[in-house]
């Protein structure tokens with residue numbers, strides 16, 4: 332297994348260095364994707380990349396394209412570098428990087444699978460986000476006809492690169508913004524990629540910057556769910572047959 336981290340960055344130039352530092356001990360390359368940031372953030376990101384030239388590969392997008400586009404560019408770069416598994420992590424430092432080791436070990440044991448985080452929130456987490464998530468994950472169980480995915484929204488997960496790119500190629504449309512993590516995960520699950528869930532602590536620092544805009548992004552995510560519901564209906568015979576096969580095996 333040949334692994335690297337991919338960190339998409341938008342407006343988080345001030346926290347990316349501490350995220351990079353928390354990952355150094357794992358000794359894997361790190362791809363940082365500058366997703367069309369403004370001057371201040373860009374300068375910060377470049378400084379970090381120059382500080383760790385042996386570890387960081389910087390991918391720069393001229394225009395902001397959204398987290399989904401940033402991740403795809405990062406994964407394409409990883410594929411060029413001969414990487415087989417990509418560990419996605421947010422640049423705002425919300426995810427507990429100490430858990431990365433457990434995820435990597437799981438991925439080594441199950442290289443065919445996605446190792447996907449599910450959040451253990453600290454008390455300061457906004458209630459509307461936590462409750463919204465419970466509702467959203469109920470929908471995920473519905474569209475995948477399984478409870479394999481414990482959380483579809485978290486950006487802390489390991490993807491097998493080949494399967495990611497294959498599903499990307501086969502899909503007519505994948506959300507490039509806040510629905511991207513949900514969209515690709517469900518589609519990979521439909522495609523037959525196993526999903527293993529592992530917990531990870533998620534914090535909400537008081538001065539943290541969030542790109543999440545409640546109305547705009549909730550509407551966007553609702554659109555993603557609507558498309559996934561249609562996709563599920565179209566795949567119903569396949570999903571039902573798979574479910575029956577699985578229950579017969581037990």
Ligand SMILES: Nc1nc2c(ncn2[C@@H]2O[C@H](COP(=O)(O)OP(=O)(O)OP(=O)(O)O)[C@@H](O)[C@H]2O)c(=O)[nH]1
Pocket residue numbers: 338339340341342343366395396397398401420421422423425460486509540541542543
């Ligand atoms: N939202 C957003 N994030 C981007 C974009 N491009 C890259 N990112 C990165 O994607 C990650 C997630 O963005 P956040 O703004 O933290 O969104 P979130 O974690 O879903 O929302 P919070 O729970 O409120 O923090 C961060 O590493 C961002 O820097 C973009 O265009 N929009």
Ligand SMILES: [Mg+2]
Pocket residue numbers: 421423425541
């Ligand atoms: Mg965040």
